[in-house]
Amino acid sequence: MSDQVGTITWISGPVVRARGSRNVGMLELVEVGEDRLVGEVIGLKGDQMTIQVYEETAGMQTGAPIYGTGLPLSVELAPGLIQSIYDGVQRPLPLIEQAMGSFINRGAHFDSISREKKWKFTPKVKAGDEVRGGAILGVAMETDTFEHRVMLNPDDSGTITWVAPAGDYTVIDPIAKLKMGREEKTIAMLQRWPVRRARPFTNRRPANIPLITGQRILDTFFPVAKGGAAGIPGPFGSGKTVTQHSIAKWADAEIIVYIGCGERGNEMTEVLQEFPHLIDPRTGRPLMERTVLIANTSNMPVAAREASIYTGITIAEYYRDMGYHVALMADSTSRWAEALREVSGRLEEMPAEEGYPAYLAGRLAEFYERAGYVDNLNGTQGSVSIVGAVSPPGGDFSEPVTQHTKRFIRCFWALDKSLASARHFPAINWLDSYSEYLEDVGNWWREKTGKDWLAMRNRAMELLSEESRLSQIVKLVGPDALPYAERMVLETTRLIREGLLQQNATEAVDAFSSVEKQIRMLELVLYFHERGMAIVKHGAPIHLIHDLPVVDTIIRAKSAVTNEEMHKFDDIQKQIDQQMGQLDAEYRS
């Protein structure tokens, strides 16, 4: 099916040059060498083409053939994506293991989506219907509960001339025929889409619904909206991956696409082994039944790492087009940027900062701009939210990838080494982080909880920044020199830090906090603060408040009170009233 279009003239790592046909297209998928390794044309000059190869090139020879395919690098989209684990160019890793054993060999060619498996298809259109790109032709049950909406390729439109009756079909069986002008086209469930081209939609909607992650520091303090983009930069060991895993587990998205991009093999194995056993609190189904994994670990070929991000985002957009909310985790975008740098270096391009190519910022922007809350072509609404981890060298946030990423995201979760060292997890520094979605999602909180979340959240942040100022003084003169009112601030912020911000991902009760629990906890801490301030104003010494038994109760509430036992917070409030009321009465007189 593919003809020889050139012969190899030069090889250096993942980059190969070849000479041959002038009809090869830019970004065309080619097969390189006798083993037919997957590659992509990234440069053309006269009869010379430059190709990045998605597999290990050791042992490849000059003079070996290049075969053209005439197609750009694409992903296969159809039922069967969910619960899959792919490499960076969408090859199914379990099939590679079956065929090649525990180690990944070269030249593997497998269908990304099973051609044998049958899906229960129910048509939603009938002959004679006029359909446009993106139209929902029918549905197939991808898991017991997940409805996969089979859509017309966005580039097609026409009149349906035939639809398959409801029944079991493979992804390549015809399910409809479409008359487009004079030609008739047979449609199957499977469609292909070039990874580097964003899937189209009608228009963008404002992002004003938060993506709830069950993580208090994220939802309550630095929320990201559905359809938004967030970055998590942090030095090694500060908990990027644990945070990404927590979001993948608990985010209220219908589909999770997790891209392990140049990271550890064991981490992907952990997800693979853990997610089938974890239950989604919203659907009661295993988390794996909403997850698509892309694993291009650090020791797998570097060019495929570059592709993995695009493979992942294209799959995410496909589910968005069906009208679902999709969250995409990319861990880590720095490794992806390094892959760009490595290929760029081999091409001897003029480097910009720290050896990165000048188009780094452009590529990052392209990626993050594929996030969004949109009206789809078929009238449904869906979103893709992106959470990208960044691994700055030496934890220095001034490096190019972090800096450019900051330009294209609206939510920044800065991880902090010193918090991680003190085992304060998630080690997200509340003074360096920000979210630009605060105003946008305020309404949602009001409707959902009936409380003024934004005012409370801002009050807590005010106390935390006050704490930071006070702790400068404490460092110089000790806490005893502060007036009681200021020490009361320190008491409260300790409760905020230990009781709210700290969250234990490995503990069953604490791992996920419902929105109601989050805001109630915040409310209690602020209530404690107001009462405490009143007491110290009457002259009560601070240690009396510090020693109240309820302080410990508030700190432990996160793991003592489950999401279902909201009434227990009323008990805690009663304890505050009782214990602080007593003090208040004592010193008021």
Next chain:
Amino acid sequence: MSEVTVQGGQEVVGVGRIEGPILVVEGAANVRYDEVVEIQDTRGQLRRGRVLEVGEGYAVVQVFAGSTGLSIDGTRVRFLGSTLHIPVAEEMLGRIFDGLGNPIDGGPEPLTDRYADVNGQPINPTARIYPRDYIQTGISTIDGVNTLLRGQKLPLFSGAGLPHDQLAAQIVRQATLGKVAGAPPTEGEEFAIVFAAMGVKNDVADYFRRSFTESGALTRVAMFLNLADDPPVERIVTPRAALTLAEYLAYERDMHVLVVLTDMTNYGEALRQISNVRGEVPSRKGYPGYLYSDLASMYERTGRIRTSKGSITQIPILTMPNDDITHPMPDLTGYITEGQIVLGRELYFAGIYPPVAVLPSLSRLMKDGIGKNRTRDDHPRWGAQLYAAYAKTQDVRALASVIGEEELSDVDQKYLKFGRAFEREFVNQSFTENRTIERTLEIGWKLLSMLPKKELTRVTLDEIAQYYKGDDAAN
């Protein structure tokens, strides 16, 4: 790992250019990328090299032993047609090899027909078993708060003059599969140690050899030595050769293999040297942009796979230039490995052995190998509590240095005492002391009992009731 027999290939007489350890060979046709070459100088001496880049009619070759004595016209280069392979066999245990895997102990070549590619192949993530078995090293700072698991890669970040070699030797000597308190011991599983030295002094290699001898493990050790006076370029192959043998032993012979690589900083320098000679675009501190991927291609050869009972556990040692943890070598290593054990100079000067700086140290896999049915139920929270308390101690110390100890509050005074005791009793232990996990937990609780109960918010109230031994009434 595929088997390839080495055959003779085309030979080219004369080279076009020689620059440092790099040769540019002209007139060679259809050369394979990364293939091995044999280079013969005018006196008939053979050395080996590897192809780094191929173009039309030329190939760039890196010479492992360096280019000293090679001439433009007199050098013959023979292309061998396959990538670098080394023999692998069980009887390589107890032997000593050079950095390219040739025996240097006077013994014969290993008798085997198994040859494996030194580059290895990436493990398929679906074929891995997630590490869950903890290794008891008998060292409190590791077992207690930075637990090592089978199949983990946990580097030692050290500095010049710090006792990283002793600590590594102690780990190797004392490491046993950890058991839940009170469980019976398992019968001997086969273990092996693969040791690779890159650019370290002869003394260091000798120290390890003696230490293996004393612990009676020498027959289970394979040593790959590229010492300080050996050709630097060879260093690029040394850890790969060692890991190739380790993979064979673990995945085909079901052994539990502990790999010690020292010193990775020297490896990085060799890589930088090659990159500079080739005129590649540098990233930070002159290191090549692909340093991360290159290191990962070695560190990721750790783990367990489903088709084998064996495992590879890696302990790379690297000295941080100028004790700088943000230097590219420790930095990129830390991003790949599953945690790090950091040695601190201050503790060392205070006479504490092993001088493990607890706060920057970390074991990422610890959470999966400890707790109920593994070590003890309270272990995870106990560890977090010790960390939190010790971190707080640092703040208190900073404050004390400004306002003086006497001005500190009662609670802060207690933290100061806790910090001192933590370093002397928990971190500090002798080179021969092999503590059980129970003993480590006990010492930890004893130290936590120096603090008021109210400060212990990371452990549960039940755990406080069970293990807290302090006189809280006095607090």
